[in-house]
Amino acid sequence: MLKKAFTVLAGTMVAAAVCAAGAAQLRSNHPDSYTVRRGDTLWGISAKFLVKPWLWPEIWQANPQVRNPHLIYPGDVLNLSFINGASLKLEPSLHREGAAVPAIPLDALKTFLKDLRVMDSSAVSKAPYVVGLEENRLDGAPGQNIYVRGLDSQPGQRWAIVRPEHVFRGFDNGSDGTAIYGDELYANAALVKSPWEEDFNNGSGHYLRGRDMGLEVKVIGTAEMLRPGDPSTLLVVDSTSEIHKGDRLMPVNDNPYDPYFYPHAPQSLPKDGRVIAFTGAMDAVGPYQVVALSVGAKDGVDNGTTFAVWHPGEYIHDDVAGNSWRRGVGPHVTLPDEYIGHLMVFRTFDHVSYGLVMDGLRPVKKGDKLKLPD
Incomplete structure (x- = not known):
């Protein structure tokens, strides 16, 4: 009885694998094999043999040889086979080179993964702020002291120094019930270069109004608490920009992102996503x-x-x-x-x-x- 049940379960798993492979259709001109190279991404590799590259988890997770599609390295060989439908076989190399292949090019996203955050505007406005700098300087740099108000911290604790940069807003369009959106440079950071294309007028005639969807802040440095108080004294440890009065302090985010990504469709389509x-x-x-x-x-x-x-x-x-x-x-x-x-x-x-x-x-x-x- 147990053997029969196992056979049924195995048959079900094979059927699921074939179904998954069928959903992730192969290109007519797909290669018979592909050797993973340094600089590849999982999406890029999948685009070479799948009609819909974002479905690569379906075909790879249905194959027992690929236990974790993120653990594929330069030098590994990916072979396509056609036993009861399409499947993928991984032949690991004897001498793996470098780190595993990422899903997407993470190196190009470092600023957005580590340095930028989108937060509620009220949380930013209530955050501790730089009120003065050592020797009454106009700007601060690593190795110098800064003075911060509203900070409750112990000596030795490190904090991220952030600067408000960008506001995302939504506007109700009464004509058809849909929403329109705009983005603009934060008013208190007019001299700060933002990575986003600036658009003070969102095309609907709205200027600096609308529903606040979030305030983007950029991490520009870190500081270490020296002496608690109001104001507190902190030492600037490192920075990518000059520190100014009005810059805010927030907890350091040591793990800002997950390096592994599994493409998948949304569970439900958000309303009016743009x-x-x-x-x-x-x-x-x-x-x-x-x-x-x-x-x-x-x-x-x-x-x-x-x-x-x-x-x-x-x-x-x-x-x-x-x-x-x-x-x-x-x-x-x-x-x-x-x-x-x-x-x-x-x-x-x-x-x-x-x-x-x-x-x-x-x-x-x-x-x-x-x-x-x-």
Whole structure:
């Protein structure tokens, strides 16, 4: 009886593996084998043989040889086989080179993983702040003392020095019940270069108003408590920018992110999720660039959540059904949304997330919609 039950269980596992492999369809021109190289990512490798690269956990976790897809190293050989459907076989190398292959290029995301946080504005405003600097200097540097108000700490404890940089806002659009979003440089950091493209006017005529979705702060240094008091005396240990009056202090985050990411569809699609900001460009971004999203942990989004990005269909005049000379009053039509590509969330906050554009047919722009991956 036990043997029979085991046989049924084994058959069920094989069926599940075949089903998973079927969902993760292979490209017609996939290679028979691939040798992992230094600089590869799991997503990039999967793109070589899967139609939908974000489904790589389905095919790899269904294969008993790959116990942990994150423990794949340069020199390992990935072989595809076709026994009862597609599966993947890993042939570990005898001499592994370097660290395991990451899911996404983490080196390009260090600033967003370690140095940036999106927090509630009220929490930032209540945080301890720098009130003065040694010898009444205008700015502070490593090796110098700073004076902080509102800090309850013991000597020797280290604190992160942060600077408010960016505000993400949501605006209710009463015309159709949807929301629109804007981002702007924080008013008290007007001289601080932000990684996000600045947009004081979000396109709807709103300036410095709207629903506060979070205040982005950047870690610019660390300081060690020397003498408690009000103000307290701290020593600047290191910094990437000059320390100014008004900079805030927050606990050091020793483990700001998880280096392992498993792409997966959201459990449910958050309402009206949008791309609200991006970096390194004036108008649009492409693969392996970072975007900010209008959804976060309180919307059910976690690390690895993968979205399809769609550009909203344009609202145009129907020149065929109406007089093209009377566009203001003639018939109009909204064109279908256009598919752009995929992005994967790599860090979440309450109402905002950071995502990495993984692939795309065309550039990603602000206002693009988030949908379930196809």
